[in-house]
Amino acid sequence: MNSAGASDQIVLGDWVASSGVDIPTIPTYVITNADQGVIASFIALTGEPVIATVTGTSVSVGPGPSIAGQNDAVAPALQAEDGSYVGTAYVGDDRTPYIVAFDESGTVRWTVPNDEPKIGTDDGGVIAKSGIMYDQNGGASGFSVAAAIYSWTSGAYEIGSVHRFPSPPQGFALGWFPSAGDFGLLFASHFPTDWRANDEVKNDILNDKMWAKFARSTCASILSQGMSALAIPNYTLTAIRQKERQTNFYYLGQSNVGALTLQQVTGYELSNTQTITSYLGGANAATVNMGATKQTAVILKAGLLPPLSIPSTSHPEFTLVHELILHAWAAQPDDVYFNNTFFQQKGLWRPDAATTWITDWLSTDCTCTPGRPGTTCTANTAKW
Amino acid sequence: MKSIVIIATALACGFVGGAAGTLTILAREHARPAELVRARSFELVGERGQVISHWGLDRAQNAVIAFSTRGLAGGVVPGRPPLDLTDPNNQTVAIGVLNDDLPFLAMRGADRKTRVRLMLTLWDQPSLLMEDDTGPRISLGIAPSDTPGPRNNSWSLMFVPDVASIGFLANTEKGQTYVKGGVYVRPGKVKYP
Numbered sequence: 001m002n003s004a005g006a007s008d009q010i011v012l013g014d015w016v017a018s019s020g021v022d023i024p025t026i027p028t029y030v031i032t033n034a035d036q037g038v039i040a041s042f043i044a045l046t047g048e049p050v051i052a053t054v055t056g057t058s059v060s061v062g063p064g065p066s067i068a069g070q071n072d073a074v075a076p077a078l079q080a081e082d083g084s085y086v087g088t089a090y091v092g093d094d095r096t097p098y099i100v101a102f103d104e105s106g107t108v109r110w111t112v113p114n115d116e117p118k119i120g121t122d123d124g125g126v127i128a129k130s131g132i133m134y135d136q137n138g139g140a141s142g143f144s145v146a147a148a149i150y151s152w153t154s155g156a157y158e159i160g161s162v163h164r165f166p167s168p169p170q171g172f173a174l175g176w177f178p179s180a181g182d183f184g185l186l187f188a189s190h191f192p193t194d195w196r197a198n199d200e201v202k203n204d205i206l207n208d209k210m211w212a213k214f215a216r217s218t219c220a221s222i223l224s225q226g227m228s229a230l231a232i233p234n235y236t237l238t239a240i241r242q243k244e245r246q247t248n249f250y251y252l253g254q255s256n257v258g259a260l261t262l263q264q265v266t267g268y269e270l271s272n273t274q275t276i277t278s279y280l281g282g283a284n285a286a287t288v289n290m291g292a293t294k295q296t297a298v299i300l301k302a303g304l305l306p307p308l309s310i311p312s313t314s315h316p317e318f319t320l321v322h323e324l325i326l327h328a329w330a331a332q333p334d335d336v337y338f339n340n341t342f343f344q345q346k347g348l349w350r351p352d353a354a355t356t357w358i359t360d361w362l363s364t365d366c367t368c369t370p371g372r373p374g375t376t377c378t379a380n381t382a383k384w
Numbered sequence: 385m386k387s388i389v390i391i392a393t394a395l396a397c398g399f400v401g402g403a404a405g406t407l408t409i410l411a412r413e414h415a416r417p418a419e420l421v422r423a424r425s426f427e428l429v430g431e432r433g434q435v436i437s438h439w440g441l442d443r444a445q446n447a448v449i450a451f452s453t454r455g456l457a458g459g460v461v462p463g464r465p466p467l468d469l470t471d472p473n474n475q476t477v478a479i480g481v482l483n484d485d486l487p488f489l490a491m492r493g494a495d496r497k498t499r500v501r502l503m504l505t506l507w508d509q510p511s512l513l514m515e516d517d518t519g520p521r522i523s524l525g526i527a528p529s530d531t532p533g534p535r536n537n538s539w540s541l542m543f544v545p546d547v548a549s550i551g552f553l554a555n556t557e558k559g560q561t562y563v564k565g566g567v568y569v570r571p572g573k574v575k576y577p
Contacts, residue, residue: 282528351568353527353538
């Protein structure tokens with residue numbers, strides 16, 4: 001189905017079954033192929049493993065990955081940064097799971113028995129369900145957090161616990177589809193996302209606890225009234241949180257993030273091929289492709305996010321709320337708020353061209369702008 | 385016998401003349417500079433082979449002319465890799481265009497952190513940043529915005545963190561853009577970053 005909702009039927013192959021038998025079903029495993037389309041892995045009626053590469057509506061069919069004793073086709077689970085795949089095959093009568101790494105032509109690179117892939121790493125390797133980390137050649141290269149399960153927002157959880165803990169500094173792949181079975185990637189399976197930034201923003205900073213406090217704050221009330229004053233409808237925290245889930249955050253403190261293009265981080269809704277580093281320029285943060293229904297990206301300068309294990313002292317939550325509500329969701333530039341009488345009456349003040357005054361105003365729970373002559377309020381005092 | 389000598393002498397003279405003519409033509413060709421030289425990159429080296437300048441693409445795919453004499457002190461030491469000027473962090477001075485075709489000039493300190501950046505934004509607006517080891521201290525040119533775009537027409541000289549600034553703010557009212565000048569000095573003191 002394309003972005004306009006139109007669909008195509010694509011034939012992967014034709015086979016003739018014996019007469020008098022039911023038409024057999026062919027279990028087929030499909031995964032995205034970067035931004036090119038999908039590949040489908042299945043066993044043809046002739047018994048050979050097959051990979052069908054679908055680009056647009058065209059199909060090329062070739063041999064699929066094959067290992068001795070496999071019961072079924074290799075089910076690709078994630079795609080590495082070099083375009084190769086890692087999947088699972090079940091072998092023998094006892095259906096022993098094997099990790100199978102294979103390239104786009106179906107050639108098997110390596111296999112590991114008794115394990116399954118979970119998440120790709122930026123060195124071309126994989127973190128397995130067991131917690132063992134395998135390098136790009138299938139060699140065990142370390143052990144991830146024991147029995148950790150990486151959630152769809154890539155936060156790490158211990159089995160049997162609801163306590164989230166900072167995942168170790170493993171270099172997660174800037175993934176097209178870097179994690180197996182991740183429903184969150186419905187939002188981002190065809191373009192690269194910054195897992196670390198999404199994890200830290202959505203799970204650590206703008207999390208349930210923060211929003212629960214925000215809902216009771218003066219700021220929540222003022223923003224609600226302010227959106228009405230600006231004739232921007234449907235402002236609810238539910239809508240804001242929905243937008244947060246759909247928005248991707250990119251942190252320039254992470255290597256190789258800054259080279260991503262505006263086209264990539266907006267899921268190809270924009271055509272600009274300039275880098276997000278150039279887009280950010282000298283600002284602390286910048287929002288690309290604003291609007292509740294858009295594929296929005298928020299770019300964060302290096303140093304804005306604290307390390308996961310260290311409590312924040314820099315208060316990135318105020319910058320993030322600024323970007324998320326005022327820009328990503330409401331789709332208005334700062335001038336609109338600065339120039340609005342209602343917001344001015346609520347203490348928003350702009351002495352110069354900087355846009356960080358809004359962040360400072362938010363950080364006082366939307367009561368006044370620190371630094372304004374005649375006021376004594378202090379930044380970063382809001383309790384949410 | 386005499387005729388054989390004459391023929392041999394003529395052949396020898398002809399060979400010598402031809403060779404002399406060819407050498408003359410080649411010498412003239414060498415003296416004329418080539419109209420086009422193509423290469424992936426050029427390197428300028430010091431007396432002992434130390435790389436002091438790189439002209440070409442760097443690792444960030446920026447097209448640069450970059451300089452650093454940091455490698456001169458130790459010279460070329462067997463077993464020690466030479467200073468790699470394709471690494472942007474090793475470029476003390478670099479001028480060129482970024483990988484998305486934005487022109488820039490960058491200067492780095494001994495700690496390899498950027499101290500001066502001069503560049504155009506995506507909308508061809510100039511921006512000059514002066515920094516210390518903790519980050520930007522002075523911004524001159526188009527004011528940084530979190531929703532950058534071609535309509536961002538506010539220009540300023542700003543001292544970071546936001547303690548002082550001078551410049552003008554652009555505002556659009558009923559389709560007409562106006563600018564308004566201003567000077568701001570934050571009362572009190574703020575912690576140095």
